[in-house]
Amino acid sequence: MPEFKLHYFDFTGRAEPIRMILSYGGIKFEDIRVGHEDFVKMKPTLPLGQLPVLEIDGKMIPQSTAISRYLATLTKLDGNDAKENLRIDVATDTLLDLQQKLYDFAFEKDEEKKKTLEPVLANETVPFFLKKFDEKAGENGGFIAIKRISWADISFICVYESMRNILKKDMLADYPNLIKTKNNILAVPNLREYIKSRPEHKMYTTFDLKQEL
Numbered sequence: 001m002p003e004f005k006l007h008y009f010d011f012t013g014r015a016e017p018i019r020m021i022l023s024y025g026g027i028k029f030e031d032i033r034v035g036h037e038d039f040v041k042m043k044p045t046l047p048l049g050q051l052p053v054l055e056i057d058g059k060m061i062p063q064s065t066a067i068s069r070y071l072a073t074l075t076k077l078d079g080n081d082a083k084e085n086l087r088i089d090v091a092t093d094t095l096l097d098l099q100q101k102l103y104d105f106a107f108e109k110d111e112e113k114k115k116t117l118e119p120v121l122a123n124e125t126v127p128f129f130l131k132k133f134d135e136k137a138g139e140n141g142g143f144i145a146i147k148r149i150s151w152a153d154i155s156f157i158c159v160y161e162s163m164r165n166i167l168k169k170d171m172l173a174d175y176p177n178l179i180k181t182k183n184n185i186l187a188v189p190n191l192r193e194y195i196k197s198r199p200e201h202k203m204y205t206t207f208d209l210k211q212e213l
């Protein structure tokens, strides 16, 4: 196994699926949490000037989704064939769309605009996505892409955590298959161990998956 060092800020964000996939596979990695000043210094040296970056045997690799997909192949969280990988990619791309809508709202600085965005997000956008995911989870026995755990389920639990923090409520109550998905993921021993032992959140601190273990 190569030597892995993950460089990201001291919060979950785009690095958390990577941390979880590595932890699921029991792969040792150095979880380097970069402060603002260090980031400013390192930015010009980064492949795309952004984080996360996974250092693999000293080589700096950017792009969180590409990193997750690569690590999924090492940890058997990818699909068994091209069609299963397509299903996983459709689910993870759709989760990224939902995550972007959540981030657009969370980082909106205009308080008036934020007030008008919130009901649309909570009552229309999020239910639209969750209904689709719930249908898939129903078809797959409580997993959102294929009929067993995949890296799409890891992406899902990370988006679920951000969503609870950003919207300040649990949006899953009406989606029994997604509750099953969440429970399936939170039952995995390596993930439970990781979630229990990871550093306290420094941003969006109202909800931590620890509370559901």
Ligand SMILES: N[C@@H](CCC(=O)N[C@@H](CS)C(=O)NCC(=O)O)C(=O)O
Residues within 6 Å of the ligand: 013, 014, 049, 050, 051, 052, 062, 063, 064, 065
């Ligand atoms: N598509 C990239 C986006 C990376 C990205 O937007 N990183 C942000 C933090 S979440 C960043 O480094 N922002 C600081 C900057 O751009 O200067 C990925 O998924 O890794």
